[in-house]
Amino acid sequence: MKTQNPLLPKIATVIDIIRETGDVKTFRVILDDPDEMAAWKHEPGQTAMVSVFGVGEAMFCLASTPTCRDWLEFSIRRAGKVTSALHQLEPGAKIGVRGPYGNHFPYREMRGKDLLVIGGGIGLAPLRPLVNFILAPENRKDYGKIEVIYGARSYGDLCYKEEVFRTWPEAEGVTVWTTIDAPEEGWDGHVGFVPAYVEEVSPSPENKFVAICGPPIMIKFTVKGLSKLGFKEEQVYTTLEMRMKCGIGKCGRCNVGARFVCRDGPVFSLSELQELPQEY
Amino acid sequence: MESKLLKKDKLPSFLERLMESSLLVAPVREDGLLIYRPVSSVSEIELNPGRSVLPPKDWFFQQTEAICRYNTAGGQLLLEELVTEKNAVLYGLHPCDIRSLAVLDAVFLAEPADRYYAARRKNTALIGMSCTAGRPECFCTAFGISPVGGEGADIHLTDIGAAYLVEVLTPKGKELAAKYQEFSEEKVAGLEEVKKARKEAIAAQCSVGVDQGVLPAKMAGVFDHPYWEELSRRCLGCGICTYVCPTCHCFDITDVNSGSEGERLRCWDSCLFRDYTLHTSGHNPRHELYQRLRNRFFHKIKYNYDRYGIEGCVGCGRCVALCPVNIDIREVIATVRGLSE
Amino acid sequence: MKEITEILRREAARLLKEGIEFFIGYAAGSIPVSARPFFAARPEEVDDLVFNTFCVHNLVKYLIRYPNKRVAVVVKGCDNGAVSRLVQERHLDRTKITVVGVPCGGMIDRNRVLAELPPAARIEAVEDRQNALVIRTGQGEHVFEKKLYVMAKCQVCAKNNPASVDIMLGKEAPPVADPERDPFKEVKEIEALEAAGKAAYWERLIRRCLRCYACRQVCPACSCTECSFEQAVPGWQQGAMWLTKAKTLPDNFHYHLIRAFHVAGRCAGCAECERVCPVGIPLMLLNNKLTKDIKELFGEAPADACGVLCTYSPADPDEFA
Numbered sequence: 001m002k003t004q005n006p007l008l009p010k011i012a013t014v015i016d017i018i019r020e021t022g023d024v025k026t027f028r029v030i031l032d033d034p035d036e037m038a039a040w041k042h043e044p045g046q047t048a049m050v051s052v053f054g055v056g057e058a059m060f061c062l063a064s065t066p067t068c069r070d071w072l073e074f075s076i077r078r079a080g081k082v083t084s085a086l087h088q089l090e091p092g093a094k095i096g097v098r099g100p101y102g103n104h105f106p107y108r109e110m111r112g113k114d115l116l117v118i119g120g121g122i123g124l125a126p127l128r129p130l131v132n133f134i135l136a137p138e139n140r141k142d143y144g145k146i147e148v149i150y151g152a153r154s155y156g157d158l159c160y161k162e163e164v165f166r167t168w169p170e171a172e173g174v175t176v177w178t179t180i181d182a183p184e185e186g187w188d189g190h191v192g193f194v195p196a197y198v199e200e201v202s203p204s205p206e207n208k209f210v211a212i213c214g215p216p217i218m219i220k221f222t223v224k225g226l227s228k229l230g231f232k233e234e235q236v237y238t239t240l241e242m243r244m245k246c247g248i249g250k251c252g253r254c255n256v257g258a259r260f261v262c263r264d265g266p267v268f269s270l271s272e273l274q275e276l277p278q279e280y
Numbered sequence: 281m282e283s284k285l286l287k288k289d290k291l292p293s294f295l296e297r298l299m300e301s302s303l304l305v306a307p308v309r310e311d312g313l314l315i316y317r318p319v320s321s322v323s324e325i326e327l328n329p330g331r332s333v334l335p336p337k338d339w340f341f342q343q344t345e346a347i348c349r350y351n352t353a354g355g356q357l358l359l360e361e362l363v364t365e366k367n368a369v370l371y372g373l374h375p376c377d378i379r380s381l382a383v384l385d386a387v388f389l390a391e392p393a394d395r396y397y398a399a400r401r402k403n404t405a406l407i408g409m410s411c412t413a414g415r416p417e418c419f420c421t422a423f424g425i426s427p428v429g430g431e432g433a434d435i436h437l438t439d440i441g442a443a444y445l446v447e448v449l450t451p452k453g454k455e456l457a458a459k460y461q462e463f464s465e466e467k468v469a470g471l472e473e474v475k476k477a478r479k480e481a482i483a484a485q486c487s488v489g490v491d492q493g494v495l496p497a498k499m500a501g502v503f504d505h506p507y508w509e510e511l512s513r514r515c516l517g518c519g520i521c522t523y524v525c526p527t528c529h530c531f532d533i534t535d536v537n538s539g540s541e542g543e544r545l546r547c548w549d550s551c552l553f554r555d556y557t558l559h560t561s562g563h564n565p566r567h568e569l570y571q572r573l574r575n576r577f578f579h580k581i582k583y584n585y586d587r588y589g590i591e592g593c594v595g596c597g598r599c600v601a602l603c604p605v606n607i608d609i610r611e612v613i614a615t616v617r618g619l620s621e
Numbered sequence: 622m623k624e625i626t627e628i629l630r631r632e633a634a635r636l637l638k639e640g641i642e643f644f645i646g647y648a649a650g651s652i653p654v655s656a657r658p659f660f661a662a663r664p665e666e667v668d669d670l671v672f673n674t675f676c677v678h679n680l681v682k683y684l685i686r687y688p689n690k691r692v693a694v695v696v697k698g699c700d701n702g703a704v705s706r707l708v709q710e711r712h713l714d715r716t717k718i719t720v721v722g723v724p725c726g727g728m729i730d731r732n733r734v735l736a737e738l739p740p741a742a743r744i745e746a747v748e749d750r751q752n753a754l755v756i757r758t759g760q761g762e763h764v765f766e767k768k769l770y771v772m773a774k775c776q777v778c779a780k781n782n783p784a785s786v787d788i789m790l791g792k793e794a795p796p797v798a799d800p801e802r803d804p805f806k807e808v809k810e811i812e813a814l815e816a817a818g819k820a821a822y823w824e825r826l827i828r829r830c831l832r833c834y835a836c837r838q839v840c841p842a843c844s845c846t847e848c849s850f851e852q853a854v855p856g857w858q859q860g861a862m863w864l865t866k867a868k869t870l871p872d873n874f875h876y877h878l879i880r881a882f883h884v885a886g887r888c889a890g891c892a893e894c895e896r897v898c899p900v901g902i903p904l905m906l907l908n909n910k911l912t913k914d915i916k917e918l919f920g921e922a923p924a925d926a927c928g929v930l931c932t933y934s935p936a937d938p939d940e941f942a
Binding site: 344 | 650652655656683835838
C-alpha cells in the first residue's frame with residue numbers, strides 16, 4: 001500500500017456549479033476514486049485544500065454537511081488568483097482536493113442544547129454544514145432549537161437562498177431572521193446591519209451555543225452585542241481565516257501564537273481567542 | 281555502544297569506502313564558503329569543517345523541491361508524485377546541526393508525516409563531528425547541547441589528536457561501521473576524559489547561560505513590550521536569518537507551468553517577508569515589521585517549545601554571524617530574561 | 622575617531638532635545654570587529670553612539686520608514702548620494718532630515734580580516750590605531766594595515782568627506798583611495814571574457830543566491846513600497862507572478878539582472894548589497910558595469926537632475942532611429 005502523502009491532492013471532478021451571488025459560486029465536487037469518495041469523512045467546520053493545477057491551491061471550508069455522502073461542496077468567493085481560476089471552470093473540470101483539515105464545531109457538546117447561528121455574507125458557508133448536520137434526520141432529535149440570523153449587503157449577496165428562505169424556515173424547530181444593509185426594491189424584509197439586528201432579535205443565552213462567522217467588523221460588533229445580552233465567551237464560537245499553504249501545520253504560515261489555524265482551528269471559542277496574541 | 285579509533289590519515293579511505301554504495305554529502309569549501317553538498321571525490325571534502333554558511337537542513341528539506349508533476353491536457357488531470365529515495369551518508373555534522381534535525385523531525389514527521397522529508401531522513405545516515413572550538417557566535421550549550429555530543433547521529437567522530445574517537449550510536453551506524461573495520465583500531469583508555477575536557481573548554485567559550493525550558497514561559501509576559509519595536513528598527517526585513525537557520529522550516533507551495541504541464545514546487549519562505557501572511561483581501565495580520573520579527577523570536581524560543589517540547593534554536597550562531605545589522609538572538613534571550621524578572 | 626565620537630554624541634543630544642524623533646547612527650556590535658545601526662530616541666541614549674572603522678552600514682534607507690518625522694542620520698560619503706536620490710524621488714522631505722556627515726578614514730573589510738586570523742582564534746581585543754587595526758587573540762597581536770584591508774569600495778572612494786550635509790563631525794579626512802586603482806578594473810576583466818567564460822563566471826555565483834532579498838532590502842535605490850517581485854497580479858494571466866519563491870538559476874538571474882536595471886543610474890555606490898550577501902556574490906560588479914556603461918553612453922547627469930536616465934538630451938547616443 002502506498003504511503004500517504006499529505007501534500008498530494010486527490011483528483012476530483014466538478015459536477016455542478018451553483019451561482020450564489022455576483023461573486024460567490026458553490027462548487028459541487030466528487031473525488032474521482034470511488035473508494036476515496038466513500039472513505040471521505042469530515043465534521044462540520046472542517047476545511048479542505050482545493051487545487052487548480054497550474055494556478056495554485058487554497059483552503060476553503062467544506063460547505064456541505066458531512067451527512068451528504070454524494071458530493072462535497074465548497075462556496076468560493078472570487079477574490080484572487082486561485083479563486084478567479086476556479087470561477088472560470090465549467091462542470092466536468094478536474095481539480096485537486098486534499099483534506100479534511102482542522103478542527104470542527106463542538107457538535108457533540110452542543111447536543112441537548114439550542115444553537116444560534118449568526119452569519120454575514122459568505123460567512124454563512126462554514127455555518128451551513130453545522131445547521132444541515134443538525135437538521136439531518138439521524139441527528140435532529142439530539143439538538144434543540146436553531147435560530148439563524150443572517151445578513152448581507154444586498155439581497156443579491158445572500159447565499160444559500162433556497163435554504164435560508166425555504167428549507168430551513170420550514171424545518172422543525174428552526175427560525176430564520178434575514179436582513180440586508182440598505183433598502184432595496186422588492187425587499188420587504190428587515191433592513192439593517194447584522195449586529196444591530198441581533199440586539200433587536202434579542203436571543204436568550206440560556207442553554208445555547210453560538211456559531212458566528214462573517215466579516216471581522218461584523219463579528220466584532222456582534223460579539224459586543226452578545227455580551228450585553230448575557231452570552232459568555234465559552235459558548236460563542238467563530239472561525240478564523242489565515243493565508244495557508246500546507247494545511248497540515250508544517251509550513252508555519254498560519255500561526256496565531258503557538259496555534260496553527262489549519263490544525264488547531266479554524267474553529268475557536270471566544271475564550272480561546274482571548275488567550276492568543278491578537279494577530280489575526 | 282561501540283567505540284573505536286580511526287587514525288586521521290585513514291578517514292579519507294573510510295569515506296571512499298562509503299561512497300562505493302552511497303551518495304556522500306559532505307562539507308565542501310566553494311569560493312571560501314563552506315556548504316554541504318554531494319561530492320564525487322573525497323578530495324573535495326573539508327574533513328574538519330567549521331560552521332557552514334548554509335545548514336545541512338538543505339539536504340532533507342530542500343530549498344526548492346518539486347513535489348509533484350501534473351498534466352492537464354485534454355481536460356484530464358494526471359498527477360505524478362516526485363519523492364527522492366536515495367541512500368546517502370551525510371558527513372561532518374556538528375552537534376548543533378544534529379540537534380536541529382530533531383527539531384525538524386518534530387515538525388515534518390508529526391502526523392501526517394511529510395513524505396519528502398521522511399524519505400530523505402530514513403535513507404540518510406549521519407556521521408557527526410565534534411567541534412574543536414567554539415566560534416564567537418556559538419551558544420549551543422544554552423540549549424543543553426554538548427559540542428562533543430553525538431546524540432542523534434549514527435556515528436560520531438571526535439578529534440583527539442592524531443586520531444578520531446569513533447562512537448557507533450545506532451544500528452544504522454553499526455552498518456556503516458562495518459565498512460571501516462580494517463581502518464579502525466581499538467580505542468585506548470582515557471579518551472572519555474579527553475572528550476570531557478574538550479567539551480568544557482568549548483562550553484566555557486559560549487557566552488550565554490540559559491535556563492533550558494524556563495525561557496518559553498517568560499516570553500509570554502513580554503509580548504506587548506515595546507522592546508520588539510525597538511529591535512525591529514534596524515531589521516532590514518530580509519530572509520537571511522531564516523534561510524541560514526538550521527531549524528527554520530517555513531515554506532511556500534507554488535505551481536510552475538509549461539503549457540498544460542508543470543510542477544508543483546515547495547520552496548523555502550521567510551516569516552519576515554511582507555507577503556508571508558498577506559491575505560488575498562489585502563488584510564495582513566502581521567503588517568508591521570516588528571510584528572513579524574517578534575513572531576520569529578517567539579516561534580524560535582516559545583511556540584516551538586510549547587508545541588513540540590523542544591526549543592526551536594540550537595545556538596549555532598549563524599544568524600548572529602550573518603545578520604547585516606547585528607540582531608543577536610543571544611541579546612534577545614538575555615533581554616527577555618531581564619524584562620521578566 | 623575619539624573626537625568625532627564626542628562631537629557626535631554632543632550633536633545627537635542637542636538634536637534630540639530639540640525634539641527629533643530619532644538620531645540614526647551606529648553603536649557597538651555584539652560580535653568582534655563590528656558595529657550596528659542604532660536609533661537613539663532620547664538624549665540619555667547618545668552615549669551608545671560611536672563612529673569607527675566598523676560602521677559600514679548605509680543608514681539612509683531607514684529614512685523611508687519615517688517620512689513624516691523629523692530625524693537625523695549619520696552619513697559617510699558613500700551613503701550620502703542616497704539622500705539626494707530619495708529626496709528627488711519624493712520619498713523624503715529634506716526639510717525634516719538633519720544630515721550629519723562624518724569624515725571617513727575607510728571601512729575595514731570584516732570578512733577579509735577574519736579570514737586572515739588563525740582558524741578558531743578567539744578575539745580578545747580590537748584596537749583602532751588610526752592607520753592600522755590591531756586585533757589581539759589568544760595567539761598574539763595581529764596588525765592589519767588599513768590601506769590594505771579597507772573595503773574594495775573605499776580603495777576607489779572619491780568622496781570620503783560627504784558634501785552638502787547639515788552638520789559635519791570634525792575636520793576633513795585625508796583621501797582614502799588608492800589613486801592608482803581603476804574603479805572599473807574588475808568590470809573590465811569580466812568584459813574581456815568570452816561569452817562562455819562570462820556565463821560560467823556568473824552561473825557559478827548566481828546559482829548560489831538564496832533569494833534572501835537582503836541586497837534589495839538594504840539598497841536605498843530599492844525604495845518601491847511594493848517590489849515587482851512581491852507582486853501577485855490577480856486576474857492578469859490568472860495571477861501570474863513575475864517571480865515565485867523557487868530558487869532556480871533562471872529565476873535567480875531574472876531577479877538580479879532586473880534589479881540591476883531598476884537600480885541603474887540611481888546606484889549610490891554604497892556597496893551594501895555586496896556586503897550583506899550571505900553567499901558572497903559580488904553584486905557591485907553588476908551595478909558598476911551599468912554605471913560604467915551609463916557614463917560612457919550618457920556622461921554625467923546635471924547636478925540637479927533626478928538621475929541621468931531621467932533626463933533627455935538630443936545628443937544622447939541613438940543607434941536605432
